[in-house]
Ligand SMILES: Nc1ncnc2c1ncn2[C@@H]1O[C@H](COP(=O)(O)OP(=O)(O)OP(=O)(O)O)[C@@H](O)[C@H]1O
């Protein structure tokens with residue numbers, strides 16, 4: 001049995017910071033690869049930890065093969081590079097747009113507003129994620145996305161809505177500006193020619209097409225799923241509850257919830273100070289809450305190990321636990 005009950009092409013792993021998203025995403029990816037699938041593990045964190053976890057250099061923003069495993073590949077997406085490139089792209093669109101609409105305003109102010117707001121970084125990441133879905137999709141059987149706590153997968157979907165609205169509006173006013181030009185012009189043939197090769201409109205249309213294609217994929221319950229990782233604390237649970245509600249609001253079924261860092265009962269009983277016992281009792285209350293909230297969707301409970309999870313063998317241990 002694989003960790004996930006069904007085979008999905010795109011698997012997003014989300015949850016609060018530090019709960020074990022990278023570890024669980026890696027375990028899911030390793031499990032699929034060891035079952036003969038060709039898998040890409042894509043990390044979208046500002047600070048990457050795949051290199052530490054797999055004990056090899058996976059940095060540099062390019063896809064690299066994991067040494068000991070056939071058919072497992074990984075990439076640590078370099079966020080700064082992506083944000084800068086996206087900034088150039090958006091600046092160009094804004095500049096062109098103002099020029100074409102013949103709005104005599106210094107574009108700098110507009111560019112600053114568009115590129116310094118807090119959603120911009122996430123928008124840039126969404127753009128990169130679209131790239132991976134569209135360009136790497138055909139090269140792999142499965143792609144596992146390890147997403148940062150803040151820039152989590154669901155915000156990306158919510159954002160994708162805004163992104164679509166924004167694009168739709170820009171395209172519309174662009175078309176209006178063009179047809180106005182056409183109506184007012186004496187040399188219609190010449191303007192028509194110009195309209196046809198309007199690079200900005202073509203750019204926007206292809207962006208919009210890309211966006212629609214990705215959206216179709218992300219909201220297809222047979223292709224895409226979200227797996228959430230939590231630890232048995234109220235805060236982490238409420239984050240997952242919020243995320244899973246958001247995902248389900250988009251009609252996407254969740255692929256499951258992994259409960260990580262569970263204190264084993266034997267350890268709690270062995271501890272004579274009572275400290276672990278009290279922690280364990282609190283944990284049991286929180287696990288009851290997890291069962292109430294997520295029931296059937298709980299994929300498994302991973303114990304708290306005495307050391308960090310590092311290396312393929314440690315990941316295999318987690319895979320075994322999740323298959324039990
Ligand atoms: N079951 C476990 N037992 C012991 N240590 C664990 C367990 N799961 C994860 N860890 C350790 O906890 C730390 C955080 O795990 P991980 O990096 O996977 O979390 P994350 O959710 O990806 O964090 P971030 O939000 O910073 O990306 C790591 O040092 C990892 O080795």
Ligand SMILES: [Mg+2]
Pocket residue numbers: 021022023045049146
């Ligand atoms: Mg991580």
